[in-house]
Amino acid sequence: xxxxxxxxxxxxxxxxxxxxxxxxxxxxxxxxxxxxxxxxxxxxxxxxxxxxxxxxxxxxxxxxxxxxxxxxxxxxxxxxxxxxxxxxxxxxxxxxxxxxxxxxxxxxxxxxxxxxxxxxxxxxxxxxxxxxxxxxxxxxxxxxxxxxxxxxxxxxxxxxxxxxxxxxxxxxxxxxxxxxxxxxxxxxxxxxxxxxxxxxxxxxxxxxxxxxxxxxxxxxxxxxxxxxxxxxxxxxxxxxxxxxxxxxxxxxxxxxxxxxxxxxxxxxxxxxxxxxxxxxxxxxxxxxxxxxxxxxxxxxxxxxxxxxxxxxxxxxxxxxxxxxxxxxxxxxxxxxxxxxxxxxxxxxxxxxxxxxxxxxxxxxxxxxxxxxxxxxxxxxxxxxxxxxxxxxxxxxxxxxxxxxxxxxxxxxxxxxxxxxxxxxxxxxxxxxxxxxxxxxxxxxxxxxxxxxxxxxxxxxxxxxxxxxxxxxxxxxxxxxxxxxxxxxxxxxxxxxxxxxxxxxxxxxxxxxxxxxxxxxxxxxxxxxxxxxxxxxxxxxxxxxxxxxxxxxxxxxxxxxxxxxxxxxxxxxxxxxxxxxxxxxxxxxxxxxxxxxxxxxxxxxxxxxxxxxxxxxxxxxxxxxxxxxxxxxxxxxxxxxxxxxxxxxxxxxxxxxxxxxxxxxxxxxxxxxxxxxxxxxxxxxxxxxxxxxxxxxxxxxxxxxxxxxxxxxxxxxxxxxxxxxxxxxxxxxxxxxxxx
Amino acid sequence: xxxxxxxxxxxxxxxxxxxxxxxxxxxxxxxxxxxxxxxxxxxxxxxxxxxxxxxxxxxxxxxxxxxxxxxxxxxxxxxxxxxxxxxxxxxxxxxxxxxxxxxxxxxxxxxxxxxxxxxxxxxxxxxxxxxxxxxxxxxxxxxxxxxxxxx
Numbered sequence: 001x002x003x004x005x006x007x008x009x010x011x012x013x014x015x016x017x018x019x020x021x022x023x024x025x026x027x028x029x030x031x032x033x034x035x036x037x038x039x040x041x042x043x044x045x046x047x048x049x050x051x052x053x054x055x056x057x058x059x060x061x062x063x064x065x066x067x068x069x070x071x072x073x074x075x076x077x078x079x080x081x082x083x084x085x086x087x088x089x090x091x092x093x094x095x096x097x098x099x100x101x102x103x104x105x106x107x108x109x110x111x112x113x114x115x116x117x118x119x120x121x122x123x124x125x126x127x128x129x130x131x132x133x134x135x136x137x138x139x140x141x142x143x144x145x146x147x148x149x150x151x152x153x154x155x156x157x158x159x160x161x162x163x164x165x166x167x168x169x170x171x172x173x174x175x176x177x178x179x180x181x182x183x184x185x186x187x188x189x190x191x192x193x194x195x196x197x198x199x200x201x202x203x204x205x206x207x208x209x210x211x212x213x214x215x216x217x218x219x220x221x222x223x224x225x226x227x228x229x230x231x232x233x234x235x236x237x238x239x240x241x242x243x244x245x246x247x248x249x250x251x252x253x254x255x256x257x258x259x260x261x262x263x264x265x266x267x268x269x270x271x272x273x274x275x276x277x278x279x280x281x282x283x284x285x286x287x288x289x290x291x292x293x294x295x296x297x298x299x300x301x302x303x304x305x306x307x308x309x310x311x312x313x314x315x316x317x318x319x320x321x322x323x324x325x326x327x328x329x330x331x332x333x334x335x336x337x338x339x340x341x342x343x344x345x346x347x348x349x350x351x352x353x354x355x356x357x358x359x360x361x362x363x364x365x366x367x368x369x370x371x372x373x374x375x376x377x378x379x380x381x382x383x384x385x386x387x388x389x390x391x392x393x394x395x396x397x398x399x400x401x402x403x404x405x406x407x408x409x410x411x412x413x414x415x416x417x418x419x420x421x422x423x424x425x426x427x428x429x430x431x432x433x434x435x436x437x438x439x440x441x442x443x444x445x446x447x448x449x450x451x452x453x454x455x456x457x458x459x460x461x462x463x464x465x466x467x468x469x470x471x472x473x474x475x476x477x478x479x480x481x482x483x484x485x486x487x488x489x490x491x492x493x494x495x496x497x498x499x500x501x502x503x504x505x506x507x508x509x510x511x512x513x514x515x516x517x518x519x520x521x522x523x524x525x526x527x528x529x530x531x532x533x534x535x536x537x538x539x540x541x542x543x544x545x546x547x548x549x550x551x552x553x554x555x556x557x558x559x560x561x562x563x564x565x566x567x568x569x570x571x572x573x574x575x576x577x578x579x580x581x582x583x584x585x586x587x588x589x590x591x592x593x594x595x596x597x598x599x600x601x602x603x604x605x606x607x608x609x610x611x612x613x614x615x616x617x618x619x620x621x622x623x624x625x626x627x628x629x630x631x632x633x634x635x636x637x638x639x640x641x642x643x644x645x646x647x648x649x650x651x652x653x654x655x656x657x658x659x660x661x662x663x664x665x666x667x668x669x670x671x672x673x674x675x676x677x678x679x680x681x682x683x684x685x686x687x688x689x690x691x692x693x694x695x696x697x698x699x700x701x702x703x704x705x706x707x708x709x710x711x712x713x714x715x716x717x718x719x720x721x722x723x724x725x726x727x728x729x730x731x732x733x734x735x736x737x738x739x
Numbered sequence: 740x741x742x743x744x745x746x747x748x749x750x751x752x753x754x755x756x757x758x759x760x761x762x763x764x765x766x767x768x769x770x771x772x773x774x775x776x777x778x779x780x781x782x783x784x785x786x787x788x789x790x791x792x793x794x795x796x797x798x799x800x801x802x803x804x805x806x807x808x809x810x811x812x813x814x815x816x817x818x819x820x821x822x823x824x825x826x827x828x829x830x831x832x833x834x835x836x837x838x839x840x841x842x843x844x845x846x847x848x849x850x851x852x853x854x855x856x857x858x859x860x861x862x863x864x865x866x867x868x869x870x871x872x873x874x875x876x877x878x879x880x881x882x883x884x885x886x887x888x889x890x
Contacts, residue, residue, distance in 0.1 A: 424772070440751050442888045479744070479888070622789050622824035629773040629781055661823075694826065716766045716826050719773065 018076055025069045032066025054108055061101045064094035142295045145173045150302045159310040160195075166303050167197045170278065174292055177245055177282060180235055181252070182275040184209060191275055196235065207231045213249075218273050223250035223296040225288060232277050245280030246288050250300045252276050255308040276300055348403060355396050362389045402553055412560055416587040417457035419511070420445060423484060426464045428720075434472055439480055441472075446485030450509070454585030455561065463554045463565075464513065467578045470550065471517035478518030478575070487512035487581055508583050510563070516577045522569040530567055531555045558582055609726055610635040613654045615687070617647040617672065618661040623715070627659060627692065630722045644672045651676060655687040657729065659713075662691045662704065673707040688729055692717065743885035750876045751888055762869050766829030786870055789828050793863055796821045800856055804849075814852060815844040821859070832862045 036059035043055055071087045149169045153162050167179045178198055182191040185206065191214065193205040207214070213230045226233060228244035251273040278296060280286050366386040374382060404410045423443055434441050471480045487510040522530070531551050551565075558565040561582040569576035614636045618624040624640050631638045639655070641647045651658060658676065662669035673689050680686035690711040691704045704712045713725055757763045774781040796817050803813050822837035836859050843851035877887055 420775075428772075435755075438755075440747060440888045442747070442886055444886055479747075620820055620823040620827070621792055622785060623827045625785050625788055626770065626773075626827040629770070629778065629785065632778065633773045633775065694823065715823075716769070716829070718765070718769050 022073060022076060025072050029066045029070040029073075032062050032069060036062050051108060054104060057097065057101050057104060061094070061097040064090060064097050068094050138291055142291050146295055146298050146302070149173065149299055153299075153302055153306045154309075157310050157313050159307060159314070162303065162306045162310060163195045166276075166299065167195055170296070170299060171197045173295070174278065174280075176278050176280060178235055178277075178279040180232075180277045182207070182232060182277070184254070184272050184274065188272065191232070193235070194274075199235070205235075214275065217249045217275060218251050221251065221297070223248050223293040223300070226277075228279070232275060233279060235277075235279075243283060243285075245282045245284060245286065247277060247279045248288055248293060248296060249275055249277045250296050252300045252307070253304045255304055255311075276303075344403075348400060352400055356393075359389060359393045359396065363393060398550070398553060402556070410556075410560065412456035412459065414454055414585070415457055416452055416454050418451060419449065419453045419584070420451055422457060422461050422464065423482070426461060426468055427482075429465060430468050430472055433469075434480070437472065437476070439472060439475055439478065441468075442479065442481045444481065444483040446483075448486055449484055449511070450486075450586060452587050453509075453511070454587050455582070456557075459557045460561070460582065460584075463557050463580065463582075466550045466554050467513075467515050467565075467580065471515050471519065471576075471578065475517045475519030475575070480515065480517045482513065482515050484511060484513045486510065507586050509586060510581050511584050512579065512581045514577060514579045516575065518575040521572045521574040522567065522576050523572055524569070527567060527569065531565075554580070609730070612636040612656055612726070612730075614638055614657045614659060615647065615651055615655045616640045616659045617642070617644065617669070618659075618692070619643065620661065623661060623692075627717070630717060630719060631659075633719065634723055634726065636726075644669070647672055648675050648679070651679070651687065653680070653685050653687075657688045657690060657726070659690050659692055662693050662700075670703060670707045673704075673709050677708045690725070690729065743880070743883050746876070746880040746883055747885055747888055750873075750880055753873060753876060757869055757873065761831050762866050764829045764831040766826065768829070770828060783874060785828055786874075789824050789830070790867060792824055793821060793833075796824075797856075797860055797863065800859075804852060804856060809849060809852075811844050811847050815841060818844060830862075830866045833859065833866055836862050 039055055039059060043052065068087070068090045071083065071090050074083050075087060149166065152165045152169050156162055156165070163181055167181065170176060171179050176197065178196065180193060180197070181195040183194040184190070185192050189209055190206040191209050211231065213226055214232065217224050217226065226247050226249045228234070228247045230247075232249065233244075233247040252275070254272040254274055276296075280288065363386065366382055366389060369382050370379070370386065401410070423445060427441065427443055430441065468480065468482060531554075555565055558580050561584070563580060563582035565578070565580035567576055567578045612635070614631055616624060616627050616631065616638055618627060618640070619642050621642075624642065628638045628640055639650065641650055647658070647660070660669045660672060669691060673691075676686065676689060688710040689708070690713055691709050692713050692715055693700060693704075694715045701712050711725065711729060713721065717725075754763075758767075770782050770785060800814060800817050800821075803810060803817070818837050818840045822834055822841070825831075825833035825837060836855060840852065840855040840859065843855055880887060
């Protein structure tokens, strides 16, 4: 026993040690058995544990370990072989399971560890999301603030309210100490303090606009931090003890109306800006956050828009007020003008009547006076009176006509008339003067000139008479030639009349009349003055009477007839040519028969009696021819007879007038008249009877009247006389005097 | 001056002289007025008629006055006719002679009548020549392409 060195001597089992081992093994077994139970319990509780079978494995391992330790309890004392076998089996099993578990854990633990990392990652992510949520919330709040601010700003169109509200709301939202708005002055060189938040009535501080800090702010559309010491920020004495709050300034563009174009939204190329300055409370150590700066920028833009709206509205209100004022003024002016025109027209109407009545009296009585017995001196005086009063009458007419022409109240009277007759009438009127002056007048009417035309006959004649009269007036000798033809379109356009655009049409033609004289001519520089009112050639105005209105009136008439009139002259002493073109209508064929004797009675111009059936009784062949010629010229349908028997045989209801020569010896015209009366008992069936006689004394006349003649004409009969006789006869059905 | 203007001038002067010398009066103008496109030869026709008629009347007058018993009523009638014709065309001088002739007729003054017949013939031939010359001038003017002036 003492000799064995390799192993310790077998010592008898110590009672104490054995006891402690026994107890520890027991507890270990207990623990080992309870751990799987706990695991199962908790795994059952949790739903997500992925590795169940690992748990089973682990459980098995622990149970077996526990079993091993439990079986160990029996190995402390003497034990049988069965226990040893069981113990060995348990140990073997435990070994297997534990090895398996160990191997398994090698795979599983990294997984479990990564779960942990994932968890950490998720936590970080959650934290990030939280942060972002916070940010979004702040932004949303900012947006809400802006919307509210905008709403406040845009709910009014009054500029002051807009600005005041902006400052108040900004002040409230951002908890500012002071907020101010600087507007550019009219000159644009300075910024003036216009609105502040805290101060009620800002005193008009101004700062020059060219400060570097201001330029800096104006050149950027962001809100920039500026120093609290710069002039725009030093609004009031420092409130806080230590440090002034941070100041931010932003530009507010003042958009001008013209910046708003429909298709282009304007770049901010406006020159004018206002400056908004915002100050955080001093001593607060607050900082401007980015989202607050963004809020300020947005607000500034909104303010700009609101201001422009307000400006536009102001502008349009102003424009509307201006327009209303102008409307009222215009209305007043128009009414005044109308009153003036009415007053003038009334005046003219009165003067027309008032002036003409005495003129009539003077002219009529002077004419009558002329017919009486007068000494040569008296005759001269009366003639002078007559001439002067005729002149005056013409003057009055001219002036009245011209004033009516000027205000456009003159309208052409369109009638169908005999164009050829107009020319011959004018000729008749001008012949006496021309023959006195020994001037030759030629009339050339083109063969294609229509005989009848539609237009204002009276005024055409007036124009023609004026032009021809001027030609005669200003010619001392030589000849005056009048040509009239239908103007073709090429000849209508004249370089001398650049704004005359004739438009030939179906129912109209252009009459071109040219009057050429060999008189004193006109200087080329005087030509433009010819048609102006009251302007007369100096050299002539003394010698010639007239108001200088004639050509002016002619021009107006010609213009009314859609034509043109002009005068050419090669110079003094070389005569001149007056030309006018007027537009006349072409009468329809059926209209020609409308030239009845009815409505034409009032006119005294070339009148005709187309188709008027008359009977001429005269035994003298020549007289008969001449009378027939006269009547045919007037358009009548003439039948001639040379004896009373023939007359009585032929006369019928169709004949409207019977002209009979009562100086026929042997054949009594008076008898014929009596017979005619007997033949036609009813008045309207009977033709009118007119006596032609060379004997003008009263007895003869009375005899004619006694036998029931309707009129007496003294031979020789002129065309005019015949015409007026027929006119009178047919109008009045009786003619007392035609001598 | 071109030919047309010259002819016109000639015509005008001649016509003026006729009026001035009393051969024609305003009635002739009236006749001229009655001449137009529809009646281009009116004057010539009437004047020709006058010539024919006057010659006939003058011959008749001569015949009647050669009679032994002069029928003054007839003479008066003829002279009346001639007066009417001449006044119709404006042969002023003829007409005047007719008027005085008629007075003689009323007085039944044979010598006076004869004298006036003589005068009448004279005046008639004068006016006939003048008128024929006038017409010739007008023809010349028209042939030369001018127009007859109206004045």
